[in-house]
Amino acid sequence: MSKKVKCTGSVNMKKQGTYTLTYTVKDNSGNAASVQRSVQVCADPTATKLYYDHDSYDNTMEEWWFNKSKDHQRTTGAKDEKLLKKYDAYYQGPKEKVIYLTFDEGGNDITYIKQIADVLKKNNVQATYFLTRNYIKTEADFIRQLVKDGNVIGNHSWHHYDMTTLANAASIDTFVAEITETEKTYMEVTGQPMKKVFRFPKGGSSERAMKLVKDLGYSNYFWSHAYYDYASDVSGTEALKTMMDHYHEGAIYLLHPSNKGNYEAMDTFIKNMKELGYSFKTVDTIPADAKDK
Structure with missing residues (x-):
């Protein structure tokens, strides 16, 4: 025919x-x-060529840290608030009863990310998943389902490098490719442009790297709640205790789905927080919400 x-x-x-x-x-x-x-x-939205003129910006790598919330009060982080605002970077949302669940997945051999996604879907909760390019490519069907369910896929770079090592004139094309190649793969998989949501691998950044990320159109998201869930497995009971001990208004939770305890605790945590009057949002809503406050 x-x-x-x-x-x-x-x-x-x-x-x-x-x-x-x-x-x-x-x-x-x-x-x-x-x-x-x-x-x-249409024009290729990932065909980005960034003019490099950033040597005047400090490129000292700083790992992200934060002060754990005490008595569920809002917390402080590693970088000056004015600096974060200058480069569209956030580590917590507005002062309201909202939790932002984020999951960093670099392609671990053992992961409970799909089980966690099922728990969230059952509870009608959306989250932000910071994923590397290769994970997006190899788990295309899963990515499409996450997006269909209202979740946000954040850009976590191509190779999970320390981005500050690429924030220089000699490596700027590689820096850009770490982000735009991830965008391109996301578009190939989903048929839609990637939201401009970025998280530095392992949280390591510099003023120069943040400036470059902003110049590529991205907002950057650190966190105000995390624990050493990437280092060793914990029980669901331990994970739940940690999640409940340090929640606060506008908290951004960084969790690693490679840890079974996070999966085991998630359903109870969500139900507990809803009973306390909290809702859940994706981090891309933070900039607009913050402007309204």
Whole structure:
């Protein structure tokens, strides 16, 4: 049948615009039927070339740290608030009863990320998943389901490098590729542009690296709640205690789905927080919410 279909019209993949293709087919009696389809050629949103003029910015790498919340009061972090604001960086949301669950997945051999996603879906909770390019590529079906369920996929770079080592004139193309190649893969997998949500691998950053990330159109998200869940497994009871001991208004939780305890504690944690009047949001809502406060 396909040999009998004639197509008229053409598409210039090098020129942006909308093109119309007409498909016509005839049956053995000579009766013809036709249908038109429109094809839109768009600019590649990941074809980014960043002009490097950033040597005047400090490139001293600093790991992210924060003061644990006491008595569920809001906390402070490693960097000056004015510096964070300057580069669209956040470690907590506005002062309201909202928790921002975030999960960092670098492609571990053992992970409970899919089980955690099922728990969140059952509780009608959306989260932000900071994922590397290779994970997005190899888990395409899962990524599409996460997006369908209303979750946000954050950019966690291509190779999980220390980005400050690439924040220089000699390596700027690699720095950019770490982010844009992840964007490109996300678009190939989902058919939609990636939200401009970034987290530095292992939280290591510098003023220069934050400036570069902002110049690429991204906001950066640190965290105000975390524990050593990446170092060794904990029980669900231990994980739940840690999550409950240090919650506060606007808390951004960093959790690693490689730890089974986080999975085992998640359902109870969500239910507990809802009983306390808290809701859950994705981190991309923070900038707009913060402006309203």
